[in-house]
Amino acid sequence: METLQYALRKLLAGLPLLFGVTLVSFALMVYFGPDLTYSLLGKNPTPEQILEVRQQLGYDQPFLQRYLGFLREIVTLDFGNASTGEPVTALLAKTIPVSLILILPGFILGHVVGLLLALAAAYWRGRWPDKLIMAVAVLGMSVSFLIVIIGFQIVLSSSDGLDLFPVRGWNASSLGSYLSYVTVPTLATMFVALGYDTRFYRSVIVEEMSRDHVRTARAFGLPESRIFLRNILKNCLIPFITRIMFSIPQVAIGGALLIESYFGIPGIGKATYEAIVTGDQPVLKAVVSLTAILFVLVVVLNDILYRVVDPRVTLR
């Protein structure tokens, strides 16, 4: 009950953020965005037709009124139709599940593998496994996401490489074909996040390892494994959770956009990319507002998780 109250209060506190995001995206994408009048008209329109379309698009109304209309669309989840004529909500319902099953394996595996590597590096701190892992992490950080995608595609999917997986496309009708299509994107997402994640996890663990209470526990003769789990890792949980939670919005849009448009996977990222290229405002509106909402939810969930792992945190 207390948690629920807290969550609601936090959600309310997120409202200014939502207001800001919608205001900025409205101003940039709609008010100063591309003029759609002429793309909706046929050849040689009469002045009356132009006026009519401009009225229909609301171009003759003042800024505030148009912004309120924009907000109304978001609150009622009625974004209108995409330029293809398909309702935006239908487009979202079709594309978001694809993106979820595409991104999730790489997201989870990336964090798990990064954590394991960081544990190994911290355990052998200063010795060769640590140096090796950290050197590879800097290497991984220096490769562009785009190059990773193309490189993995050449090595794993092309006829010049191992030729194990389909070059591009998507088919999740059966588990076998899902796995064959999802492998290369998953490896690419993992690879690109691994360097940054491993370094971050290692630095947190090493910082916690050098605390006084760890030395005290060691002096008391507690078993090393117990110290590692209960005295060190438990204290690392808050930075870890923050890291994982805040990478969700980034992966959901940034990662999906590039992977999907490159591999031709019909998810939300590709839909967004196409909307960017063609200036399809209803879709962009929907994506921006949904990401902003996701962001606020992540912030709230993050604070609640703090409370779960650390009883000292009070939900004020």
Added chain:
Amino acid sequence: MNAVTLAGPAPVRQRGESLWRKAARKFGRDRIGMLALGVVLLYFVAALGVWLGWWAGGWGDLTGVKWEAVSRAHWFGTNIIGQDIFHRAIYSTATAFEVGLVVALVATAIGAVLGAVAGFFVGTVLDDVLLWCMGVLDAIPFYLFVAAVAYALTGNAWAMHVAMVATFWVGTARLIRGEVIKLRGMEYVLAAHSIGVSQVAIIFRHILPNTSHILLVQASITFVSAIKAEVILSFLGIGIRDGMSWGLMIDESTKEVLAGFYNNFLAASLLMFGLVMAFNAVADALQDALDPRKVG
């Protein structure tokens, strides 16, 4: 009676080592850091030559036929329409430096000023407003933001720079804000207050210079981020408009890679990898050298 000489022997000046001198000494002993700095300088010379018009001027000329192999005339071969890949890759180095330097300098400067102001006036409305701005910019997906800015500026060549600066200053500002909150409670700031130094002078002459080690590291990190973002944005078609860049080369190469011609892809990605790797190493070495907690 002889006049008493009031001046005793001149006091020996405390030979304290400044943070910067110490950092330079530590950096000089960091072999990987020095090597990486050398590599960055090498890239910079390549970029400088392009700006001064010494080489790579013919990046757009058709000097050969389609997909020529590596030869003395074409060091990295030619691309799909017969342009010299080596010239294009070197020209792109200058583009990368242009994007990286402009974005890193402007974003770090904005982040420093706004972060310092937010930190100094922590808890006031001004701080709240600045934090709100940072939150809003964080919550908008980067690629969408760039696309939106590109549209709002209707095809302006600087749209990408503006969008990157508008998002990249936030990280620096948050760090500086935290540091300034720490510094503003120190005695020397109190002393400055009590002798009537104005708030503007305190922020910009007394506090901000003491965060310059953070700013240097942040600028180098922003430089790397800008180069990496440019490649992806150019590939998506919302980046560099006129000119040549590694991102545009990679975009070009995706058609060639499927046909089994890798020179364009390899030239752009290896050159980019080298610069980013070296810059990352420099940033790491800087961070180590400027960290006062690390003895050396």
